[in-house]
Amino acid sequence: MSQGDTVPLHPSSxxxxxxxxxxxxxxxxxxxxxxLAARPxxxxxxxxxxxxxxxxxxxxxxxxxPLHPSSxxxxxxHVPVPPPLPAxxxxxxxxxxxxxxxxxxxxxxxVWDTVKRDLSRIVSNLKLVVFPNPYxxxxxxALRDWDLWGPFFFIVFLGLTLSWSASVKKSEVFAVAxxxxxxGAVILTLNVLLLGGHIIFFQSLSLxxxxxxxxxxxxxxxxxxxxxILKMVVVSVTLAWSSWxxxxxxxxxxxxxxKALALYPVFLMYVSVGFLIIAIN
Amino acid sequence: MDESFANLQSSxxxxxxxxxxxxxxxxxxxxxxxxxxxxSASMQIFPPNLGNNTKGYQTLxxxxxEGPAQQPSNNWKGFFNVYSYTQYFDVDTDVVLNRLMSSLxxxxxxxxxxxxxxxxLYGLVWICTTLVxxxxxxxxxxxxxxxxxxxxxxxxxxxxxxxxLAASIIYGYAIIVPLGFYFALRYMGSKADxxxxxxxxxxxLFIFVPTSLPLLIPVEFLRWVIILLAGSASSCFVALNLxxxxxxxxxxxxxxxxxxxxxxxxxxxxxxxxFP
Numbered sequence: 001m002s003q004g005d006t007v008p009l010h011p012s013s014x015x016x017x018x019x020x021x022x023x024x025x026x027x028x029x030x031x032x033x034x035x036l037a038a039r040p041x042x043x044x045x046x047x048x049x050x051x052x053x054x055x056x057x058x059x060x061x062x063x064x065x066p067l068h069p070s071s072x073x074x075x076x077x078h079v080p081v082p083p084p085l086p087a088x089x090x091x092x093x094x095x096x097x098x099x100x101x102x103x104x105x106x107x108x109x110x111v112w113d114t115v116k117r118d119l120s121r122i123v124s125n126l127k128l129v130v131f132p133n134p135y136x137x138x139x140x141x142a143l144r145d146w147d148l149w150g151p152f153f154f155i156v157f158l159g160l161t162l163s164w165s166a167s168v169k170k171s172e173v174f175a176v177a178x179x180x181x182x183x184g185a186v187i188l189t190l191n192v193l194l195l196g197g198h199i200i201f202f203q204s205l206s207l208x209x210x211x212x213x214x215x216x217x218x219x220x221x222x223x224x225x226x227x228x229i230l231k232m233v234v235v236s237v238t239l240a241w242s243s244w245x246x247x248x249x250x251x252x253x254x255x256x257x258x259k260a261l262a263l264y265p266v267f268l269m270y271v272s273v274g275f276l277i278i279a280i281n
Numbered sequence: 282m283d284e285s286f287a288n289l290q291s292s293x294x295x296x297x298x299x300x301x302x303x304x305x306x307x308x309x310x311x312x313x314x315x316x317x318x319x320x321s322a323s324m325q326i327f328p329p330n331l332g333n334n335t336k337g338y339q340t341l342x343x344x345x346x347e348g349p350a351q352q353p354s355n356n357w358k359g360f361f362n363v364y365s366y367t368q369y370f371d372v373d374t375d376v377v378l379n380r381l382m383s384s385l386x387x388x389x390x391x392x393x394x395x396x397x398x399x400x401x402l403y404g405l406v407w408i409c410t411t412l413v414x415x416x417x418x419x420x421x422x423x424x425x426x427x428x429x430x431x432x433x434x435x436x437x438x439x440x441x442x443x444x445x446l447a448a449s450i451i452y453g454y455a456i457i458v459p460l461g462f463y464f465a466l467r468y469m470g471s472k473a474d475x476x477x478x479x480x481x482x483x484x485x486l487f488i489f490v491p492t493s494l495p496l497l498i499p500v501e502f503l504r505w506v507i508i509l510l511a512g513s514a515s516s517c518f519v520a521l522n523l524x525x526x527x528x529x530x531x532x533x534x535x536x537x538x539x540x541x542x543x544x545x546x547x548x549x550x551x552x553x554x555x556f557p
Contacts, residue, residue: 176441194370257373275418279439
């Protein structure tokens with residue numbers, strides 16, 4: 001054991017050899033012939049504890065540096081072990097939380113993720129309402145995850161666009177446009193309810209708001225171009241597009257014998273908006 | 282009485298001090314009063330209980346049966362319930378179209394016969410809304426054409442206040458005038474139905490919607506001819522239908538004249554304000 005310890009450590013072995021040589025030299029100088037025969041065991045006895053003590057001290061001194069790196073190595077190996085274990089447990093906890101539901105995630109998520117998710121929902125609803133898709137005839141599927149942010153944005157955007165287009169009375173133009181669109185959606189929904197139709201109030205508001213998207217595009221184009229004929233063409237196309245988008249929802253909500261009574265007010269509102277877009281300059 | 286005597290005897294037997302005797306007398310008085318009060322209280326308790334029971338029973342039943350509690354609740358709930366108004370919109374597309382066509386023939390006078398089953402408010406609401414939009418938009422177009430004709434270089438600006446003015450005039454007229462006639466006729470003792478009046482005046486305004494298109498022609502004389510013809514037709518429609526509705530009353534001439542006059546005033550106002 002001790003030899004094994006000393007063999008790999010050359011500087012410690014050299015120091016031990018030097019000490020042994022010193023001890024031998026001291027014993028030769030001090031001892032006569034006969035006395036040497038009798039005295040060598042006595043100096044060997046005191047020499048043994050001295051050498052053992054001296055050797056033990058350098059052993060300990062030599063052991064300390066190698067123990068330190070070995071202990072530090074062990075610590076280095078121990079330090080990364082706890083992090084992965086709690087990391088694994090944390091990840092499992094997060095996975096469990098995500099499996100149960102999104103509230104914890106949404107509570108701790110960055111604001112940008114929240115905004116991105118809301119924007120993606122608005123975009124998907126817009127695609128379902130304004131562009132062709134197989135669910136147009138079924139309001140439940142077409143606008144299952146309805147919201148009011150999209151309609152609010154489109155109404156305010158259209159009001160602002162018309163207000164910017166107007167050369168005079170900007171605030172009055174915005175007020176009329178906003179009142180026409182906001183109150184119009186409410187009145188159209190009430191009209192369907194009063195005709196005995198089955199409709200979800202806020203879903204209808206949401207759909208009518210999304211149907212304004214084509215007219216918003218038309219308003220922007222008319223704001224940039226000042227040609228009257230081009231304005232009429234653009235508004236006619238966007239008006240037809242908005243009416244086409246609103247048609248299946250409103251027609252499926254009421255009795256077929258009253259379909260025209262429910263659809264006419266919607267068309268009237270979009271014509272009013274179209275006229276405002278053309279006339280305001 | 283006997284009990285009181287017994288108490289007195291017991292007090293004498295005790296041979297107490299006179300003061301104590303007086304206390305005994307008071308104590309004897311108190312139980313007498315309590316004894317007297319006890320049966321009286323017990324006797325009084327029974328009739329009030331019976332009375333309370335009968336009265337409570339009657340009072341509990343009578344409001345529930347007669348319905349003073351139910352009627353206010355029904356009225357209150359119905360006022361804010363959207364579905365309570367569906368009876369006024371219980372019409373189909375063909376019925377509304379038929380009534381619109383009837384409003385274009387003022388001399389028939391049988392409009393109330395056609396709406397006898399179910400007068401509606403759909404016509405009133407959406408004819409007025411259409412007329413507001415048509416007057417606001419075509420009114421601006423008319424000013425545009427006039428300006429182009431007189432001074433083609435001047436820039437034309439859309440007047441958004443036409444929308445507010447049109448809404449105020451048309452909705453105000455369509456709501457207030459039938460209401461005024463309703464109260465006047467009720468005051469005169471004649472039969473009057475507010476819903477039918479709103480229906481009549483609502484459909485009478487329909488003729489102004491197609492008339493607004495010819496009014497765009499920038500010729501002053503032609504505009505006056507068109508508006509007077511439309512106004513006369515609308516006024517005759519209202520007056521003749523009122524006459525057929527109030528045929529049993531003697532003061533019908535005043536009512537017809539008032540209705541005719543108001544309708545003409547409205548048509549002239551439309552001409553002067555929106556198609557100058």
